Amino acid sequence: MATNKREDILQAALLLFTERGFDATTVPMIADSAKVGAGTIYRYFENKEVLLNCLFQECVQRFFNTLKQGFPEFGTVRQQFHHIFYQMVHFAKREREAISFIDSHHNPRLLNEESQKMYNEFNDFMRDFLIKGQEQGIIYSLPPDVLIPIFYGALVKLIEITSAGVIEETDELFAGVEECCWNAIRVH
Amino acid sequence: MATNKREDILQAALLLFTERGFDATTVPMIADSAKVGAGTIYRYFENKEVLLNCLFQECVQRFFNTLKQGFPEFGTVRQQFHHIFYQMVHFAKREREAISFIDSHHNPRLLNEESQKMYNEFNDFMRDFLIKGQEQGIIYSLPPDVLIPIFYGALVKLIEITSAGVIEETDELFAGVEECCWNAIRVH
């Protein structure tokens, strides 16, 4: 087949890093899983850490793009929130592990500047959304860095639980969680 | 000196595991940090994995005890939630890293049965609280496994942010987050 080896490696690394963590994942493991030779990985990535950063950046990029795509710049705060939440869930359905991976590997010890910058941009996007909502008196007046984890962290765990098969994922479930999260951050 | 070396080792391990993760923490690192010889660690713990499990169990135990202590069994759901949230924050202030450590090392690959059992008991406590609240029509009808992360995950992140010094921790901040979390899980 004409599949791209680089993609195979990234996909294998994503699964293994998410499942076991960066340090507990060996390069031969990734090679086996991607069905390439161990040496091949070094044709595409300078070393294991670079591989991690490439993967991280691609995941954040795709996640961020999903959020930005069709964002209702001039819609209501509630509409914007729905967009963000809905797109996150959508993205998570397509790329099961990406969100958990991003969340668990968002660590200054492993990430280079570029990766951190990209993560921060993504964070800033959500922070801006919250700040504008607060200016309109709709979002609860807490530091955005505190509000973000409330709905973002909830979503990450939700994804992990549904991925593990503990709970069946239905539209009602996602709608319910969205409402909870919205209630968490809005002014009452 | 009357200092307990076992405690020194556990404390050093807690900091390092939380900061770097289990796999990226070497035994000599722990030994240096605890100011003991590397071999000494093996007088107290059979191996690195056993050390992790001892630490995990002690942390969960102390955390869980804090929650149970003075729990208003017959109070309102709101009072119970306040107790849980307040005790969690209180515990987090005393034992900065314990909660992050528990959260990031709750992993079947590393934990033995005893550790997992203890973690589950702690989880069941919160699940029971939510279920009773749902029976009274006060807590939103979503699976507890989905609701728990919403406020528990929020709290974990909150602790991490305040620990990192990004945001100053004030009573108002904690009260605000408590309100957000309560709004997230209650019926409107």
Next chain:
Amino acid sequence: MATNKREDILQAALLLFTERGFDATTVPMIADSAKVGAGTIYRYFENKEVLLNCLFQECVQRFFNTLKQGFPEFGTVRQQFHHIFYQMVHFAKREREAISFIDSHHNPRLLNEESQKMYNEFNDFMRDFLIKGQEQGIIYSLPPDVLIPIFYGALVKLIEITSAGVIEETDELFAGVEECCWNAIRVH
């Protein structure tokens, strides 16, 4: 180069185990002696103990094959004894250390079942030879387990002495020892 690294490792281990014993031989010693990296040994053998057992089994196998090859099944007891003794000496000349190694590492603490089974088969071969000789009234009526060490042990020590260069090895010497050993076990 076309040299087989596995063989190099086994050969180096044979010399070192024989010289120093299993426990006093370090893996880096073997690696240095075999002119391979320490890690390379683990590509061929799961661990040091497995290396020992592989080596042990190969040595016993080759030794046993030498004895069985051309064994005069229907010759006289004396002819059979000559065959055994002569082949042992012959084998010892080719594979200097193998016999000492087998003798000094025949230890249940270090050997796995497979190794012990193989050693027992080799022992049974000599036991059968003695029992048949006893049935013919030619071999002295002592338990074979007592007779075997008399000539086998003698041979092991003989090999060690000649290997050490204490005594020059001549055909007369071997013929003399053979006669001594034969006199030891035959009926007079």
Next chain:
Amino acid sequence: MATNKREDILQAALLLFTERGFDATTVPMIADSAKVGAGTIYRYFENKEVLLNCLFQECVQRFFNTLKQGFPEFGTVRQQFHHIFYQMVHFAKREREAISFIDSHHNPRLLNEESQKMYNEFNDFMRDFLIKGQEQGIIYSLPPDVLIPIFYGALVKLIEITSAGVIEETDELFAGVEECCWNAIRVH
């Protein structure tokens, strides 16, 4: 009790060294077995190697004394041989492990000069006996270093087998082995 700790340590070391070998025996093992603290061993012996050499020398000393005691200096060669063999068996019955220990730890890597000297003296005693027998035309004309192992090695293995309980030790058995060994070394 007033038992001598030094003796307890030596006795424990004898058993363990014989069973497991010097390198596989740890100092704490010896301490546990001797029911003393690990540090106590260092009050009596400078280090593990010194302990080995003390033990070796004491064993060789006692063994050698047993052989020399009542040696029929002016008896026949056969009488002398009987004395040696009989005393060896007698010694082995009293001090089960000593002979195996001496045999398996007679190794230049571990023994100091004093120990080797003592072992050589013991060897010389048997060599002299054989040479005198050869001068009288009674002992087979082979290098003594080759003859000694034939009966000494046989005896060592005999002791090991009877100690292991494989074969019951009777006077007939020992008499039979003595005859075999004598037949091995005498002129026919």
Next chain:
DNA sequence: CATGAATGAGGATTCATTCAT
């Protein structure tokens, strides 16, 4: 004297990375 907790040097083993094929 006796102890055993503490140590750290040294050994077994793993794994990121290289390189000859």
Next chain:
DNA sequence: AATGAATGAATCCTCATTCAT
């Protein structure tokens, strides 16, 4: 370009030895 055998630095862990009590 792709491989995977080979490597050795770095890890976990053991144990001879010391020393405060």
